[in-house]
Amino acid sequence: MAMTPRGLFTPAPPVTGLVRPRLIHALEGTAEARLGLVVAPPGTGKTTLLAHWAATHSFESVAWHRSGPPDAQPGRMLGRFAAAVAAAANKERARSFPELAAMAHALTISLCFVVDDWHLVAGTCAEAELEQLLSLGCPQIHFLLGSRRPPSFNLARSELPSFVKVESDDLRFRAPEVEQLFRTTYKQPLSSAGVYSLTQRTDGWAAALHLFHVATKSRSTVERRRAAESLDPVPRYAHDYLRRHYFADVPPEVERLLRHTCLLERLTQSRCNALLGVPDSGLLLHEAEQLGIVASDDGGTAFRLPEVVRRYLVSTLGNGESAAPEDIRHRTATLLEQEGAHGAALQILAECGDWDHVRATMERAGRRAFRAGRCGWVTRAPEPLIRDDALFALAKARQLLDDGYPEEARMAATALPQTSAVQPWHEAAALLQQAAAEWTGEPRGSSCGPVGILRAALHGSPGSAARSLTKHNGAEDTLARGVALLIAGDQRGALPFLRRCAEQPDDETPAALWAQLALAVFAEEPQISGGDARSEEIDAVQRRAERLGFSWLSRVARGVLCAQLGNAGGQLAVQSAIENCEQDGDGWGAALIATSAALGRLRTGRPDYSALDALADKFRKLEASALEAWALSARALVAAAQDLPEAVEEALAAEAFARTAEVPGARAVAYAALAQLRPEQSSDLMEAAAETAKTAGLVCRPWTWIAMNPGKGIAPTARPQQPAPLTGDPATPGSGPAPPPSLDVRCFGEFSLRANGVDIDLSRVRPQARTVLRILSLHAGRSVHRDRLAATLWADLDGASALHNLQVSVSSLRRALQPAGLAGDCRLLVRRGEAYALVLDERSRVDLLEFDRAVRDAALARSARDSEAAAAILHRALDLYAGEVLPEDGSAEWLSDTRERYRLRAAEGAATLAGLELALGNAAEAAAAAARSVEIDPWRDESWRTLIGIYRSSGDLAAAERAERRYQGMLKALGVPSDPQHRSGK
Known part of the structure; x- marks a missing residue:
């Protein structure tokens, strides 16, 4: 071999752009496996990732080369590698392959040999030479390849090193990464809606995101936000890039295949044959795969285009740029209808505004047209058509239910325009009304099915609700039992049901996806406990829900995904997602996203008291007492850790509320909070927390997530000889202050209040103060914010005066409720933060x-x-x-x-x-x-x-x-x- 000429290697590209830890982590195995592959279409960020990975690893020598046609010459790739080894060994280049092998094995430092644009030499002698180099088996030499297609030789050969692979779906920017890219790298932050819209339209494609930045960086903030939130499926800047670069080297017959089939999300040989009118399109599909244009997730049976590329091709239909026939939309819709994919067929017809064909397709499909996830297309339909046509009105009702608005869906299904009662969609309307009624709790809904059981679990006694569901006839039953057990705090019992449901994927129902989301958020298992793994699971759920038309699940998963980011941008995105849900009337969506965010902050030792307080209020408004118990207990734990005023009252109230709602997991957390606040009973209370958690099946220990105040740490101790007295237990000598009296609150028929069996004398309490007491009694055991009390009773006064009147009323009530012998220590009416509550013990009755x-x-x-x-x-x-x-x-x-x-x-x-x-x-x-x-x-x-x-x-x-x-x-x-x-x- 000749000496290495100058310029044999190219300089490493500058380390720019957003460093994405999950991708660096995905390539970590290269250090062990010694071969890393980054295989993806153009514009996906392959070169950027190679540069980031090489820069973040402490290789003592890195040789970077960008392939080109000259590397197809015999010996060229071997020569480049020999030069890299010689430079690392500080010796002259080897003159034969045995000498090269010996020098490589003798290396005492680590060498990373990076080759970008490998696809330019695919199928040439360079591949055989690379195979030779890989077979050397030198533990200190690592190879990293970037390419549009994988090497053609067999990577599974035993003499070759194992490898790790990053593909186009891995390189796709997730919504939190898009937010971070524009906020930290481009210094032009986007709104939450803009982040989601841009991520969805570009499918996280790196080139399109960069092109958007270039096209809008000189615009005003308002114009840039409007551009990001635009609904244009493929912006003009992406059109130009795709036409000039992506399809520049695509053979005409492959491009024809893609243009004829671009309306399909999944490409199979039979589908392509039908649309192209050819007997065998399999060879073209596999050629497209080799070119890195399409990818297969099932070994080559079905293929898919990158979504942004598919949308680009769809946008060219009918404008003269595409060679596809004019009737390709109707032909594709007919093909999908024949396969039973009515939702996809209706979507294609709706996109071209052919409402007559849409209606005809619905008539032929009958009830199948109104299954879950199949009516997203109706958002394109004209409002008069939805108002006057029963089929379109029913599709709108289905879409509302899928979007998380059951009450609106029920009303829409009930108000269908009158048509012949023998038509099949009347049965579909009845089923839809019943499904919506089950979620809203209307009498028409069934209380015996999985939705009814889940609603019962949310109201309280979730363990009993789970046990009442003895039959598991489908994914919904399994999901309902798993979620009910999870609400009770029985992680150990819930996870098997959730896994079983998650392993039963069904495009007809979102149950399996909900189970996957619950597992990603709540499972305490090593394989998904890492932030990257959780985010990947949640991202996969969100994307699949979006594709299947489960829009409410997609929206919730998107907010939950933002909550995993854990930085300031993520917090802003979460808050925006919560506010958007609340503005749109989606209280449950807001509560679930807020729960994920609060849980994430707890896990990472960054709890937010105000967020937990707001979360408890959300669940109170939703009448979800079981979940409110969790929020109150978590809030008490944070109050104890931060030594906040009235933390003791909060912990006592949380324990009482969890006991009343029969949520043992939340009760265990409340015990742990009390242990921080009662040092003299800490051992007993911590033992109670541990035993309650163990009995309940709670695997995690939330009190270990939070750093407690100095001097208030929890140390495990031996089992106590006697249980510690709590709120409702008789006090023992030396055990601290006596518990508050038990209350008997009656609101039906006539208001009455008794303490320890004795009527409380309210004759000296002014009328407005008695009204405050009745409002608190209406929410006994739960907090009522002071602003709400003040606004209710003194709406005609300014805020300061109203709050003053409230404080005067509360003081007079405390005097009236004062237990005998406990002067100055009324614990029946307590303040929790900026709210008030009547305290209940286990003997109290309401x-x-x-x-x-x-x-x-x-x-x-x-x-x-x-x-x-x-x-x-x-x-x-x-x-x-x-x-x-x-x-x-x-x-x-x-x-x-x-x-x-x-x-x-x-x-x-x-x-x-x-x-x-x-x-x-x-x-x-x-x-x-x-x-x-x-x-x-x-x-x-x-x-x-x-x-x-x-x-x-x-x-x-x-x-x-x-x-x-x-x-x-x-x-x-x-x-x-x-x-x-x-x-x-x-």
Whole structure:
């Protein structure tokens, strides 16, 4: 071999751009495996990654070379490698291959041989020479290749080193990375909406992101934000780059294949054959794969184009740039319809505005057109069409449900334009109404299915709800049980169900994707405990949900992904995502994203007290007591760690609330918070926390995530001889202050408040202060923000005056609630941060909470097919409902929603009880329950019909006639025409 000439190597490219740790981590194995491959299409950031990786590793020698046509000459690649080894060894270049091998093995320093643009020498003698070099097996020499296609030789040969590979999907910028790129590298931060829009439109393609920056860097902030948030699928700057660079070297027949099939997200040989009218397009597909244009995830059966490239090709259809036939959209839609992919077919037709074909396709598909995720196309439909056409209106209802708005979906499905009742979509409308009602808790919804069980778990007693779901007929059942157990804190029991659901992917339902998201966020396993691994899992869920049309899941996953970033930009993105959800009326989406963010900060020892306080308020508004218990316990833990004022009261209240809601995992966290605040009982309380967590199945220990205050550290101790007295336990000598009295709060029928069985004298308390007490009683055990109290009672005053009046009222209440012998230490009414609450211990009783628990337990008993138990529990619930909530407050606006909610729930419970008693053969009990239902809610049509039917079937015609007249009077008062069939007794 000749001596190495000057210029044999190219200088390493400058280390610029955003360093992405997850990609550096993905190539870490190169140091062990000795061969790293970065294989992706042009413009994806291959060279940048190679430069970043080489710069971040302490190789003592790095040789960088960019391949070109001259390297196809025999001996050229061997010569470059020989020069690199000689430079590393500080010797003259080897003159034969054996000499080169000996010199390579004798190296005492590490050498990284980087070759970029390898695709330019693919299929030439350079590949054979590289194969020779790899077979040398020198542990101190590492190879790193960047290419548009992988080497053609067999990398699995035993004599070659193992390898790690980074591909185009890995190089794709995730939304948090796009945010960081523009904020830190380009110094031009984007809004959260702009980040998401730009990421979606460019598919995270590095070249398109850079081109966007170049095209907008001289614009104003407003113009740049508008450009980022634009809905233009492929901007002009990306058009030009793709046309001039991406397709510059693509053979015409391959480009023709791609243009004819660009409307398909997945390319298969049969699909391509049908659209091109050829017998075998497989060779062209594999050629496109070799060129690095398409990729396969299943070994070569199906292929996909990078999304930004596919959108570019779609945008050229019909503008003269594409050679595809004019009817390619209809041909593709017909092909997809024949395959049963009705959602994809409808999407293609909607994009070209062919609404007649859209309607015809829906008619042929029937109910299949309205399955989950298949109606995203309807957002393109004209509003008059949605308003006047039943099929389009039904598609809109389905889209609303998929987008996380069940109440709007139910209303849309209920208000369908009138059409022939024999048409198949009426059944689809009925099913859609029921599905939406299950989420909203309407009477029409079933309380026995997975959604009903999940709703029951959110209200409280999640462990009981999970156990009531004994059958697992599908992914939804498995998911519901897993999530219910997770809410209870039983990670050990929940994870197997979530894994089982995640391993049952089904494009018809998002259950498997929800399970994958839950596992990514909550699993405490080494393989997904790292931040990069969690983010990758969540990103995969978000992208698949987006492709399948599960838009609400996609939106939630996108916010959860931002929460994993852990920096200032990520926090801003999370806050923006939460605010957007709240503005759009998606309370659950906002709460779930906020939960992920709060959990991430807890895990990393950066807890945010105010965020947890806001999270508890979110769950309170959503009536998700079980999740509120977690937020309160986590907030108490942070308050204890930061030694905040009234931390003791918060921890006591959190423990009581978790006990009432029957969430043992949250209760364990509250015990740990108390242990920080009661040093004399720390050992006992920490033992209680550990035992409660172990019994509950809680794998993680959240109290170990937070750095506690000096002098308040927790040290494990031996098992205590006696359990420590808590809020509701009798005090023992020397155990500290006595617990607060137990309360008996009654809000149904008439307000009353008793402490330790004695009526509290409120005669000296002013009316407005008594109203404060009734508001707090309505939320007993939970916090009510002071601003809400002040605005409710003193709306006509300025903020400072209203808060002053509130403080005066609270002081007078504390004097009235003062336990005997505890002067100056009233712990029945406590302040938590900027909120107030009535404290409950385990002996306390609140009729509203007992009613809620009874209704929930009855639903669980019904789901377990235990009609007798359900009937007995509903009898108890109706006994508790002694009348409307707080009648002494008249038509107060702050009370109306709560009063109406309990009235409707009581009427519904009585109607359900009537049906149960009738099924059990107790006609008299059934009639009494139905009569109670119409007494509570005179406008309840179903209860009237049930009552009249029971009287008639039992032969009490006089009672039936009286009930009939009252029913007809009600209908007349409402202006509703009577039903002649019902009047005739049919």
